[in-house]
Amino acid sequence: MISAHARRLPPADAALRPDRLAALRRLIGRIEGHGGRSGGLARDGVRRDEPPLIGEEKTRPALHELVADAYLDHPAARDFALALIARLMQQADDQSMVLWCQRRLDSAEFGQLYGPGLKAFGLPPERFLMVTGRRDADCLWAMEQGLASRSLLAVVGQVGRADLIASRRLSLAAKAHGTFCFLLPIRHGRDPSAARTRWRIRSAESRPDHLDPEGLGKPAWHLELERSPHGQTGHWTVEWDHAAHHFSLVSKAGDQPAAAAAARRSSPDKTASEVIAFERTG
């Protein structure tokens, strides 16, 4: 197969021609099922320095994977998911619910959703339908059922791991039934995934509150976009304002050098796996 393709490939200089590149992108876009819009992000009206999904524009329902950078960053990934849900709730005007699936085993790690905490986060606890499954298969099944019911705002799954088949099923179901799906795998390896975007999340130091310099500021996260449909990747540090349901950008992609981030990750107290490099250009 590969050799057959190689034979048909035009010379290298022709392959780099912009129109050919655009045509290839359209083809990939059609294969991935998002219409095959041509052009980069700038033409969609999205600024390059602003991460997708958390920007102001309405995003279409799809599967998004939120991966914790280290074991202790799981609460950060969880709260990032909650922040995204808060944004979705703000955008949607109905009172549809959120299905939150969790393995019973994992609830012993960082606990279960807590009503007063959700309220403090700016979320209505009565709109969260909690499902605890014994195995990953139970959770993935429940997520798929939730997506297929077309009555939910979003489906969140804290699962051990989801392989390519599972994430592909969820991705197709999310697109077909128009429901957002967030996958929070506990064991984040190099599993291939069919998610539309994959984020790696790490807690960030909060900026001191100007009213209470000693106290804690707003929650902040380092976000690393590892995978996105248009090949956009990058680092951001965002702050979440739970009262206004608003993300604000603390630093842009260029502010934190990748080397520094890599140094942080490789420090001995972390158990993070290596970041997979995506050789894509916007």
Add this chain to the structure above:
Amino acid sequence: MLIATVKNAQTVTALNDAAAAAGLSPGMTLSHARALVPDVETAPADPRGDRAALEKLADWCCRYSPSCGVDDSAKDCAVDCTNGDFGLWIDSAGCAHLFGGEEAMLADLDRRLTHFGLRHRLGLADTLGGAWGLARFHPATSIVDDHEAREALCELPVAGLRLSAETLTLLRRLGLKTVGQLAALPRTALARRFTSREESQAVLRRLDQLFGMIEEPLTPRRPPPVYRAEQAFLDPLTEPEALTQGLALLTSDLCRLLTRANQGAVRLAFLAFRVDGEVRTLRVGTSLPTRDPSHIARLFAEKLEKIDPGFGIEKLALHAKHTAEIEKRQNRLKGGVTDITDPDERLAQLIDHLTARLGEDAVTITTPIETHLPEGQAAPGLTCKEPAMGQGARTPTFKSWGDMPLLEGRPSCLLLRPEPIKALAEVPDGPPRRFTWRRVTHRIVKAEGPERIAPTWVGTVGTVGTADGVDLASETRDYYRVEDEEGRRYWLFRQGLYDTSGYTGPATEKNATAAGRTDGVCWFIHGVFG
């Protein structure tokens, strides 16, 4: 021969034919029986096991009629029900024709009971008393029709009247041997012959019950539901696919009934009657009343594999145990198939589907509880609309989360129970400087607190329990929100207070020694912020 201890003596309660032929009888003491037949085999009596077996058989009898039960009407009579003479009743009114008439039904029942290896006697009459007497005192299996009812019943001995031993002795002394002789006497004359008014009343009441002059209420073991669908099969089902088809048949039947009555099922039971007399039951609940055949079938389909067909299933039944009225709504036609437009209904179907597979306690919506203890403030609320059982009424509950005051600085996830940590903090009420949790040490750079939460006065709402031998409900807690160097935030609390006077109080002392600390306080982590 079965033996039970009655009045401090080991007594024979039941025996088989061989023992009876050897001259033994129930009521003998064991030593007496042993003297007569030295090599008699004995076993302890098991009244509870007998009762359970009888109830199981009563369940099986539901295949003939929805109304049947264990006969407890003759508890105080001479033929003691507890001593090996057990009775079951089946209300066959309106059911006999389904089995080809009363004779055919009794023949079928007789054949099946013989097949089970049970010794039995059958009687069928217009009244429970009549059937009771016929089954026990009529020589053959007998059916008494209307026109000959009185004659047949009059031939019964007086023992067939469910009377006590003393009354029977008296009647024997009076020379009254059959029911007919007794019934022929004038009632006032009869009443005068007994020593007490109660005794005469009992005889007259039994007589009236026998002839159907007064009503005798029957309490079915399982009250038959109003809405049910049943299907008996000529050839017993053994294939799982056949079960699925049978289920589809029953759901459409039941839903037709429900639609006609404008009702929706909330609790459903699916009963499979096996040829060996076992009854397998599956139960599902729905969160909204439903009469959608495919939805009900899908709920049971998750559990259908739990039914072991054994040697075959001869009858299936689907009962709607609880129903509720549902308002009519229009379903949109989409491409020729009906599509549910209401998202609430779709959500309800989703919840039903999830609970059917994962269990009722696996699908919850958190409910607010009125307490100050953080771990008691939210309780998992079940999504199934169970009729209120009175349990849980003691916990004060907010109507909705909107009524609960907003508490800032709570983590979105709470640990299942507070976990003890090693913390280094300023005395008396400074935030910790560093702490070790799950063998990782965190250096704290920012902290907020304390937020003091006092113990509840009376009792504890919800389950608080203990962690590491420390009673968590008894002492004041000071909560701190802290942030470490990495920017991770934790919700910590200190249990107990540092006391400057040196005395820390008995509870604190106890808790401190339990946690292996000597300074009177212990630290816990209760949640992790994102």
